[in-house]
Amino acid sequence: MNTVLGNIVLETIKDRRSVRKYQNQQIKDEELKMIIEAGIYAPTANNDQPWHFTVIQNQKLIEHMNEEAKKSMQTSDVSWMREMGKNEKLNIFFHSPTVIVVSGRKTAISPLVDCCAAIQNMLLAAESMDIGTCWIGLAKFFFANPKNIEKLNIPEGYQPYYAVSIGYKTSPNNKGPERNKNVVNYIK
DSSP: OOHHHHHHHHHHHHHHHOOBBSSSOOOOHHHHHHHHHHHSSSOOOOOOOOEEEEEEEOOOHHHHHHHHHHHHTTSSSSSSHHHHHHOOOOOOOTOEEEEEEEEETTSSSSHHHHHHHHHHHHHHHHHTTTTEEEEGGHHHHHHHHHHHHHHTTTOTEEEEEEEEEEEBBBBBOOOOOOOOOOOOOOOO
């Protein structure tokens, strides 16, 4: 049993935080490949591997995605979401140099869960390299318009679920909040 390696992995998990401020510098291709490889090696139901990763480093497209998402947010039934969409300063991708859209094959057994596992792997791989990430749920507002999806060249039969912003951190992660550890019961 290799507890040293296990401790390193657990520390990476504990250290990871959502990063919302990035350096104005593109991450290295080798780092990006490692992050994507981590996603590809996530567990999947029946080994479906139902994901597709769309890597966007075109800043005009990322800004367009931000603006379209905010327009869609303004039509939300939820008042605070509408107000958020009106915020001119808001950038749902936090001005990151890279965005990865994670899509799942619609005919897979559990594409959403499998894609979420891939995202978590990518977040942890990035953290292990001291690269910042944020899981972007608000990207769903961009995906709400089928014409927007066409701009991403996502393969036929796939549905985009989430995006991940990626970039070099401007500062070290803060210490995370205490966790509720009274959430386990054992049956032996």
